[in-house]
Structures are given as structure tokens and as C-alpha cells.
Amino acid sequence: MIFCALVNPAIDIVYRIDELELGSTRTDVPSQVFPAGKGINVAKAVRALGEDVCVVALMPENDARRFECYLAELGIECAFCPVEGGVRMSATVVENGPRQVTHINSAGPRRSPRVQDAFVEFAARLMRAGDTWALAGSLPEGFDDDTYMKMVGLCRQKQIPALLDTRGRALSMGVRAQPCMVKPNLSELEMLFGERVEGVHHIALKSKRLLDMGIEYAFVSLGADGTIAVHENECLLCSAPQVDAVDTVGCGDAFDAGVLVGHARSFSFPEMCRMAVACGASNALHTGAGVISREEVWRFMEDVRIEAV
Structure with missing residues (x-):
């Protein structure tokens, strides 16, 4: 099974309007309320690909029922570590006219x-050899930067492959524990090595340095310019097919899901990359992070461009 850690859950309120007028007041706007958070986004895409998945979340008791019901409707299992207080709030404004999306x-x-x-002790009790863990998203205020580092270390002790997708010191400390998979973007790669990185070959060189640190797979997101992916002696530039994007938020989470599922299914490295990129492309066609279509993913996999670097 694939487990997705969620340490900073959220409630996302989605508003849909024709066009947002700054400074105006609207009282007739339809809205939807969804449980959210990076771990949930990844889990949704994993489940859409047909894999069993469980969200392991730090969860206030007053919000637990809402999250549990939402995940159950999607066929996602959950395990909650209870905590006092509430969850963070986020807002999404979808404009139908200009076809743009604003996130707060x-x-x-x-x-x-x-x-x-x-939470770390709670998660440790769920870790079993043969499973895979995703450690993705920001840490709550008050958590030490070494939280993911500790969790990666626990995964390594139990021979569990873990994917790390975070930022800042949580990332720089997390990579020290040698996660199986890591997915920084370009600015995060520069932060890790303390220098500016420019050009595909320079990016590829620094990506390979991550393998020298004990990481097995590294995926460096270049945004619209694709992804540099490295594993063992392979270094690939992966480019997505052209799509008429609706919302690009969550494409990275869908990419993570493709990596996790490809790894769980023992795909070859190029095929793992194809699935990950195709998941991101499918997400871009839908409003909502982690929302993908399995049929679109299989179709897009044929159109993903892979070049050796």
C-alpha cells in the first residue's frame, strides 16, 4: 500500500464566478467545500490510478469526520493522529470567463x-516493509525542520521507499536521511547546493549530485520546460504533451502519484517518468489538485517526450 503523510491539513472553499472584480462585493457565488492538503492531493491521484492508498494525518477531532467521509467516498483509507485546535483554511476562486484560477x-x-x-511515533507504528510512503507538503508552524528527516530515517530502518517533496530546511535536512525519491524544483535545487544552476546540462549535473548523497531517484521540476529525472546511470529530460490547461495547481502532486505508482509497479525508469509526467498533464485539465483521469494518463504517456541528457 502507498501511505501519504498529511501534517498540515486544510479546508478549501472553492468559488466559481464568471469574472472576479477586485474591490466588489458578491453574494450570489456558488461554492464547494473540500478537505485538502498535499498528502490528500497525492492520494487522490494514486487512487485514480487504481492503487490502494492511505492518508496518515494529523487531525483535529472536530474535523475528523468531514475528512474521513470525504476520503471514504474516494476509496481512500485514513489513519488520524488526534490533535487539539483546527485546520488551516484556503480559498480558490475559479473564473469561467478568463479561465484563470486564484488560490489563497x-x-x-x-x-x-x-x-x-x-505524529512521528504514530506514523512509525504504521510503517511496514513492502509499503511506500510519500512525505509531501509544508510543516506546521512549531514543527522542527527535521520532522521529515526523522520519518525518512524510520522508513530506511524498515526498508520502506519514501518520496520526499517539500521545501526549505525541511527539504535540506530531509535529504540527509537519504529518501528513496526526492522531487525539488529548480529553486529548491539551487537552495540545496547554495549556487545558481542554469542550463539543462548544469541542472543535470547537480541532479546527479543528489544520487551521490544516497538518493535513488531525483526528479527536478523545471515548470513548463519539463523535468530532469536521474536514476543510476540514466539522466532524462521529460517533456509533457501540449494540453489546454485549466488549472496547474496540483500538477506536482499528481506527478508524485505517478512516481509512486510507477515505482510500486516496478516500471522501468523511463516508463515511471512517462506516467509521472502524464499524471501532471491530466491534472492540468481539471479544476482541483490531484484530480486526474486514468484514461487520460494512459493516452498522454504515449505523447511524453523523453531525451537522454
């Missing part, structure tokens, strides 16, 4: 080191 995210409540330790 709050930082969320501050959590204590005691809560951090409780």
Missing part, C-alpha cells in the same frame, strides 16, 4: 514539539 492559502495553527513527536 493560510499558514494554519501552530503545533507544539509534543504534537510533532506524537
